Amino acid sequence: MYFDTHAHLDNQQLSPIVEQVVQRAAAAGVSRMTAIGTDVPTSVRCVEITEQFEHVYAAVGIHPTVCQNFVADEVWPAIVEMASHPKVVAIGETGLDLHWETSTFELQKNWFQRHIDLSFETGLPLVVHMRDCETEIVTMLEQAAVAGRIIGIMHSFTGSAETARRCLKLGMYISFAGMVTFKKSDELRSVAASIPDDRLLIETDAPYLSPHPLRSKRPNEPSYLVHTAACLADVKNISPERLGAITTANARRVFQC
Numbered sequence: 321m322y323f324d325t326h327a328h329l330d331n332q333q334l335s336p337i338v339e340q341v342v343q344r345a346a347a348a349g350v351s352r353m354t355a356i357g358t359d360v361p362t363s364v365r366c367v368e369i370t371e372q373f374e375h376v377y378a379a380v381g382i383h384p385t386v387c388q389n390f391v392a393d394e395v396w397p398a399i400v401e402m403a404s405h406p407k408v409v410a411i412g413e414t415g416l417d418l419h420w421e422t423s424t425f426e427l428q429k430n431w432f433q434r435h436i437d438l439s440f441e442t443g444l445p446l447v448v449h450m451r452d453c454e455t456e457i458v459t460m461l462e463q464a465a466v467a468g469r470i471i472g473i474m475h476s477f478t479g480s481a482e483t484a485r486r487c488l489k490l491g492m493y494i495s496f497a498g499m500v501t502f503k504k505s506d507e508l509r510s511v512a513a514s515i516p517d518d519r520l521l522i523e524t525d526a527p528y529l530s531p532h533p534l535r536s537k538r539p540n541e542p543s544y545l546v547h548t549a550a551c552l553a554d555v556k557n558i559s560p561e562r563l564g565a566i567t568t569a570n571a572r573r574v575f576q577c
């Protein structure tokens with residue numbers, strides 16, 4: 321049994337057919353998943369979806385690539401309130417993104433810190449997005465760790481072994497998405513091989529980037545997680561069942577669900 325730790329079930333390609341999506345996932349052995357919000361309306365929708373399905377959980381937050389659209393005083397109280405919902409198991413999606421440059425880095429850091437503080441207050445783990453900012457993000461997490469215990473997930477990890485090592489040292493979990501299955505991802509697979517069993521997670525990041533061999537299929541959906549699981553089982557030289565048991569136990573530990 322698998323746990324998809326990161327799926328945007330609120331997405332317009334998945335939300336209208338969420339019942340079939342969750343059903344297909346269950347049929348494929350993906351029995352649990354966390355729906356990830358990226359702003360207030362999508363977080364609200366994710367929470368709504370959790371109320372429909374026993375083993376679907378939610379994360380609430382404001383994504384670094386859209387944070388420039390919001391005034392913190394106006395939207396943050398809603399995120400804080402949702403964080404106390406019993407099916408909300410994480411804070412995010414948050415993090416830093418120097419790829420799209422949709423907002424200034426200062427503004428992104430400000431929002432990221434806000435999520436870190438809420439994680440400290442609630443005890444819920446962070447769901448961290450990192451793109452083209454490995455040094456900056458690890459530095460910020462290490463600085464934050466002075467004020468409290470960082471708990472969280474580096475989601476859809478594509479960083480270096482060194483970045484992974486520093487995140488692990490902070491106590492974080494490392495989650496791999498479809499990218500790890502791609503032909504050219506030998507280096508990323510070797511990073512995955514270096515992650516201790518008790519910190520490894522898997523995800524689809526649906527509806528984005530379907531795993532090989534379904535790469536041309538869109539949208540990506542949680543049932544496709546089995547392909548990423550098979551790839552990582554191969555990397556770890558264990559059976560997919562064992563990989564599933566290990567990563568599901570890890571997900572349930574970090575999400576406390």
Ligand SMILES: [Zn+2]
Nearest residue numbers: 326356413525
């Ligand atoms: Zn995401």
